[in-house]
Amino acid sequence: MIANTLTVILILAGLVFFAAGTAGLLRFPDVYSRLHALTKADNVGLGLVILGLMLQAGGPADILKLFLIWVLVLAAGTTAAHMVAQRTWTHGEFESDR
Amino acid sequence: MEWLAQQLAPGLIYPTAGAILFALGLYGLIRRHHLVLRVLALNIMGSGVFMVLLGIAARGEGPPDPVAQALTLTGIVVAVSATAFALALVVRLARITGQAMMLPGPPDDDAPVDDISREEHAPSTEYERERRE
Amino acid sequence: MTVFYLGAALFLLATILLGLIRVLRGPGSGDRMLAAQLFGTTGVTILLLLSLTLETPALVDVALVFALLAVVAAVAFVRQHGLPEPSGTPIHQRHGQKKEPDDDR
Amino acid sequence: MSDLLLVVFDLVLLVGLLGVAWRCLASTDLFRAVVLFITFGLLLALAWVRLEAPDIALAEAAIGAGITGALLLVTLERLRSIAVERRRGRPDEPPDPAGADALLHALHDPPPPRRTFVPALTFALVVGGLMVTALWHQPDAVGLEPVVDEHMGVSGVDHPITAVLLNFRAYDTFLELAIVLIALLGAWSLGRYDRLPARPAPGPILPGTLRLLVPVAIVTGVYILWAGSHAPGGAFQAGAILGAAGILLVLARPRDLPMAPSTPLRLGLAAGVGLFLAIGIIGLFIGPGLLGYPPEWAYPLIIVIEVAATLSIALTLVALFIAGRPAGDDH
């Protein structure tokens, strides 16, 4: 019973961060600040949701798989954010948008 | 309320959405002239067909029909290979004609004729010379 | 509990549709790519929640694959210029093609 | 309550799908269309999940997110570099006027003329409308599910979809592997790569991430291949995942890509198809028929074919991504 309430609380917290991420994506003025919206949403938002789901997970295998998913999304998020920032910084805004 | 829930069963909504996607892709294929957009339109039409197929398979209570899912899987792999070949052809066309648009035009009868059987068109001779450079 | 998971999944789906505004309006293509990356992450979360709602553990594998391949699109976007043009094709040799442009970037 | 939420989820998902598809086809900027198409693939995977087809969601995730997105983005870049090259005007050739706005043409498609709007719209509406009416007149579930269940015992695997794919309708799957191979042969006949120079990434981030991701991708691919016999998964999803890992390596090439000599590469490419046919011919003589397996040998033979198919598909998808045959092929 406690697990259920804990899961609900954790998932709700995660949703807050996802909402923050999307709001940031829409509201922030330029690419570099929007990067924060992206990285916040996945490493913390997803992290909380996965913590919540770990409580419901069956055996240790599921818990490890969920943890692996979180690590992979972390890697993807950071790499994408870094490379987009680096390319935008070196090449300026992309010419295809004029 | 019951009628509404019965009408909105996934077995009916998804095939309808699939048919709309098919028509949308068809519309895009006819209207847009850029080849990459036309390839995207064909992919969207394909996804529409698979949505109709899987929507039909999901009708009724029991688990969905595995034959339909196997057909969809086969269809998706065929779609991705056709797309990959089409994109390679688009790049080759852009390299030769300088643009990636497919404007409807009559076949030009005086286009230079290239005959792979003739001697001066043999690529191996040019390939040898290029490797010697 | 499944109602709660479904409500959360619905909320996340709404955030994706909201994020589409950035894709449509986003001035730079970098913004669009970021939005796509965010959708990937949100998609992974929705899949995890749905795996509990529909009681199909296989969806965790789907989420795993999504998480794994989210980076491919991002890398393809950033390092697009990785692949030069194929050169000597059987018949084009005589079309007087210049050596393909070496990668300056 | 929960099925009401499910219906709302369906409606929101489908509205999103149709909206993304419409905006993707209506956008004048090619890059935006490709990003919208990648999002379309993601929403499509959610639709397959909602239709209780985890196998298809897995394939859509592996192929949509991994292969098609990267393929489209690289195609756009190639079109751009061709346009830049023509616009710069080759020294031996006067810059052709078409080249001036070639850059614009390359990644920008002007909105189409008004005159084709009405006929195209009416034609699409008629086709769509007739189809929807036909679909709404169809009876309820009439699938082959009971027939498949009946024969599951003999099929040699526990997962119905893998049974249908590799045993009941093995002929379709065989031809599908052939189609992937033919697409590659077609792409190879268009161009050749003499060498693919190494392009190490500027910073440590990308190589580091690749060192983490590629091994995990390979392990995941093998896991999904193995899971295919009793749970959603199988040769095509695994092949697409390994293919995507290969595409990652091709994009971030630490060293020169080896221009593999022709025969081993072609053996690898045709391994799936060749082994499938060989086992099929054996089945013709000692088994129930062409592409059939003697019942007690079904499981091991299916596993052998799936492993070969996974390797072939992964190799073929990476080669299709490069879209040029290796120089080793020509001398």
Added chain:
Amino acid sequence: MSETPAAMLPLAISGLVALSLALAILATIWPRQAHRIGGYGAVLMAAAVVALSALFLAAGPEPENAATRVALGGWEAPLGVMLHLDGLSMTLLVLTSVVGMATSLYSLGYVHDPIERRQFWPLWLWLWAGLNMLLLSGDAFNLYISLEVVSLSAVALVAFTGTAAAVSGAMRYLLINILGSLSFLMGVVLLFGEHGVLDLVLLEARTEIGPTERMAAVLMTAGLMLKAALFPLHVWLAPAHGSAPAPVSAVLSGLVVTGSFYLILRLWMGPFAPLATPAFGILVGLLGVAALIWGSAQALRSGRLKSIVAYSTVAQFGYLLIAFPLMLVDSEAWKVVVFFAVVHALAKASVFLAAGTLQHAAGHDRIAEMGGILRARGRTVFALGLAGVSLMGLPFTGGFIAKYLLLEAGLATILAGSLIGVLWVIAIAGGGLLAAGYVLRMVAPAFHRGPRDAGEAVSPWMDWVPLGLAVVAAAAGFAGTLTLHTLTLTPGAP
């Protein structure tokens, strides 16, 4: 093997499928030997098909059990995929093997460059395997997959020369092919949704007139008409066939387009038979007449040898459309249509191969400037003329018998009271006249006085194969009774 021929037939059918696929895979694995695999394989395949037809004729005395159905992998109809062999597919299989062998031998001389050989032969053998599977398959989704195999390899071969015209023609052909395949697949999905069965014979038993059947019929027929370049949807044919290598154009015009027409016939004789109303027949007939007129006009106007022949394909396929209304009235007319398609495929393939030889010799294929070449190369021009005569349908050729039987069917419709039959009769006779127009246009420069110029040296294959195929096309007239007898062994045909 003491078993009766009927028992051997299923083994032979599976063996033929396995053989054609094995050849294609071998050529893909060893590209350096691909041309040898292709050459010997072509002869082997032709021999296998002849043996199969001998078995088929021996096994099928009475038409009822003539349709041999092979369950692949031992799984019966609703679950597994069934191979289906009857008179109709047997006749077209023999046609495919004859034209295929001729084209393969011709390609030995035509594609002589080592680099190109390695790419040409695997694609061509996959195309041939795809055609064999298309003709043998009895399962709706399997037909879609075979169509994809044929389409992708055909497009890759059209783009083979790599010129701007070839690649843009191939791109247009690919887009139209994928569109046709998707619309065909949507038709299959609708039928599967309605009946839950994919096998054509089972579908035929279950279909009745309803919205789904009508929509599926429209979608599948439209998809196949796109692929067969039948009149209103023929826009891709001339650029694709005109700029492809000669053996590829011969196969495209002869076999790929005929294969799509075969599928239309199979569907409208099988699952969609109840849907064929007289009004629909007349509409298709009018399309046929329009195709005849438009195709012939373009052929008479065009300046290049290959595009004349490509436009003549559109025109001659007008005949197949005209035959639809005839089939509704006189149920035996479908055999005549198939016989006409067989003769047309043979003649068209030999004309394309002869045109390829002349183009190789002259370096271009503008008729106005080819007088010297035509005068010098008597053998190829004779092949061109002989096949052209068969296209025109002069007496003693296969074309004549086909058109005579078509005229007979046309007259039967007039006697049956429908006045539109007069239009069909005029169109059939007029079509032959127009065909005479553009065939003579191709051959006429040879009779003008002027210098002879043998042009580029031509390999013996390229010299003799067109002549051989032209003789076979003309001799098809004498094989009429045998072909019509084989066609009668199609159960379920009206």
